[in-house]
Amino acid sequence: MSWFKREKKKIETTTARKELPGELWHKCPSCGDILYRKDLAARVSVCGNCGHHFRVGTDDYLELLLDQGSFRELDADLSSVDALGFVDSKSYAQRLEEYRERTRRNDAIVCGLGAIDDVEVSIGVMDFGFMGGSMGSVVGEKVARAIERAIERRIPLVIVSASGGARMQEGVLSLMQMGKTSTLLAELATNGLPFIAVDTDPTTGGVTASYAMLGDVIYAEPHAQIGFAGPRVIKQTIGEDLPDEFQTAEFLLEHGFVDAVVPRDRLKRIISRTLRWMLGREALAEEE
Amino acid sequence: MTTGAYLDFERPIIELEEKIAEMEAMAEERGIDVSAELSTLQAKLTRLKEDIFTNLSPIQRVQLARHPRRPYPLDFIERCFTDWVELHGDRAYADDHAMISGMARFDGQPVMVIGQQKGRGTKENLQRNFGMPHPEGYRKALRMMRLAEKFGHPVITLIDTPGAYPGIGAEERGQAEAIAYNLREMAALRVPTISVVTGEGASGGALGIGITDRILILENAFYSVISPEGCAAILWKDGEKRDIAARAMKITAGDLFELGVVDEIVVEPMGGAHTDYAAIARAVDDAVRRHLTEITAWDSDDRIKRRREKYRQMGAWQSEAGVHAARRGDSPAPTAS
Structure with missing residues (x-):
């Protein structure tokens, strides 16, 4: 059917x-x-x-958020292995190969160092175009390294999420990436370092149930879909229609789960202001 | 124990057991000696059980994990712990009956026990929401962990859930946030923590009480990123392909041990945990005791560091530096794709 x-x-x-x-x-x-x-x-x-x-791509966010020329990509060489020998309509290995070809990327996140209005940050931006931004071992490992980099250099962490959830083709290993990233975020918190989560359309499943909901501050783009369970699953389970605006950024704002809904053209300004506030740095001149 | 439901592949065993029971009853009634026939049948029964239970497919194990007579957390609490006092509520919204928690003693030592609880029968299942917690369940669990931490007592969680509940209220009250928050806070708990997957370890709903120093799993329990049915519906576009999905996702206790995700497999009695509550409770008791002794010996800072390192190693990837294999010991690394 x-x-x-x-x-x-x-x-x-x-x-x-x-x-x-x-x-x-x-x-x-x-x-x-x-x-x-x-x-x-x-x-x-x-x-x-x-x-x-x-929806825009990973490069667009890097360009939008970071000071021109400040981005240095790291861990780009990390790529997935088919640890389970997973085959559905095609093998996971083959699927990976196709997405690598299509996106010119090794997996569903780009990480590195950059600056936001001269504040150095460890940044990760997910790529929904790579297997629906699903989180497998590589996304987990790269986020883990981005957190460690923030701790090591004592700089803030910014993660822009866009994900359909955990990557089924990696079975329980993908589930455990939720544990891995959250465990390291506990370490980041102990170090008193800022973490800003930016949730874009869509941010769902295991990514929402880990780092996308663990920012000191969580910003969401207008109308972005953000949730735990998929709407179809919920609809099937409860057997009734879902309310309008269900699982939108505005819905989460209303229920107290994001700090603000920020239009894309204001995103850099708001993040910059937040980081400077958190770090006790001089504020930038107000915009005209 | 032949009352209640049984699984298709259990049928030959049940039939033979009934036959033996009948023969015994008849022998007693008529006062005849059938011990020779009985011992033949008993031997046959043992062989039959071995045949069936040493060759279980992944989906058959999933069925056993969901067996309506499977021992649930409260059954283990009754048998492995003493002085149980159940504590309720998240102090914010409600008391989630799908998540149980309370003070108990293990070998006289104070511990906090937390677990997802399914119901027996329709009425209790509705009350317990089939073991699927809402956000208040996860928040209640964390409140209890903090309580244990305050007094320096270990936390033992018993995992058995088809998943965190997917519903409107659950989303409104922040299911994702509640789970995410637990993951992070459990990572920083200063007290020893052990989780035991006793039945279904389905996805984030299981993990939400599962970030622990040690992860144990019962032989026929499973731990998975999504239910086999859910995976089959998405990747095979057919929920009926659940047996294929279960095999592909490597969700059995043996697979999980091999992938370095669980620390020990607790062997179930031949025929499954539901055939002998006392035996499986003894096995769980023994495993928990051994692990608890080990992790209690570490100091808190060391314990948190080791816990973090444990999760840090999970996963499989490759880079210019080589392949990080998700394999235990010296078994061959997976082939790079």
């Missing part, structure tokens, strides 16, 4: 569909506005009409 089978007929409209030359224009899935691609890029992929946040 297909889970995605459409049972209802699509809504039909009488007006002719607007055809868009894809390379120049982009249609906002939220308000339907037609956006000029260049404008969209200038607005860090946020719809100028309704504020819809398009």
Whole structure:
């Protein structure tokens, strides 16, 4: 049985569909506005009409958050091994190879050192494009090393999450990465070092149930899906429809689980202000 | 013990046991000597059990872990501990009946015992939410750990859950945060901690009380990132493929030991833990005693460091520096992909 089978007929409209030359224009899935691609890029992929946040990639966040030229990637050579010899419709080894090819990355997170308004940070940015940002041994190990780097250099930690959860193809080893990262975060906390978690669309499952919910401060992007269990699983379990806005950043804000919902174009400013506050550094001049 | 449900693969054993019982009853009633026939049947029964139970498939072990007559945490508490006083509530929202906790004594030594508790029968299962805790369950567990820490007593957790409950209220009250927070705080507990996976160790819901100095697992229990059914539904698009998923995910006690995730396998009586509560309780008691003695000898700072190092080593990856294998001892490293 297909889970995605459409049972209802699509809504039909009488007006002719607007055809868009894809390379120049982009249609906002939220308000339907037609956006000029260049404008969209200038607005860090946020719809100028309704504020819809398009998903952006790992490199975009690094560029958005870090001072120009400050990023130095580390542990890029870490890659997954198929420890279980896992095969579903294809082998895990083959799947990894395909994603490496497609994303030009070894796994679902990029880590390193950089600066946010001259504050040196240990940073990790997850890549949802690599197997749905799933956390396996490599993501766990790289986050662990990023935490250790923060401790060693006595600098803050910033992790931008985007993940569908734990990586099933690594079985219990992926589950244990939740333990590994959280255990090291306990050590970070003992050292009195700041950890800022930035949760983007989507942040779910094992990543939410570990470091994405353990920031001293947790910021979320507008409308990002953030939750523990998948909506489909919940719906199946309880047998009723889910409330509107369920598991959105705003829902978590309302229930007290994120500190603030921060629009993408304000993210760097707010993180910078937070870090400077935490470290007792001089505040930056207010923006115009 | 033939009342209650049994599994398909247990049927031949149950039938033979019934036959033996019938013969014994008949012999007694008519006063005839059937000891020769009985001993033949008993020998056959032993062989049959061995045949079935030494060749269990992963999914059969999962079925045993979920057996309706499986001993649950309260059954172990009754047999392995004394002076039990159950303590309730997270002091914030509610008392979660899927998570039990309380003061007890182990060999006279004060300990805190915490575990997920399933119900027997529909009514109790509804009350216990089938052993699936809400956030208040995890917060209650942590409150009890802190209580133990305050007085310097060890914490023993008994893991048996199909998972943390996936529901609206659970999300509203921060299921992910509650689990995440427990993981971090358990890592820093100054007292000795041991977890025993007695039945189902399903995902974050199990791990939420499972960051401990030692992790023990019963022979037919399992520990997994997702239930075999859930994995099958997602990767095979068919929940019926759960046997394949169970095999692929390497979730049995033997696999977990091999992967360096658990420290000891507690052997179950032939026929499974549910066939002899006293025997499995003795085995758990013995294993917990040995590990507790070892980890109690360490000083707190050392213990926290060792705990962190234990989790630090988990996983398999490769880098320019070589392969970090998730294997115990000298067994061959997995092939790099």
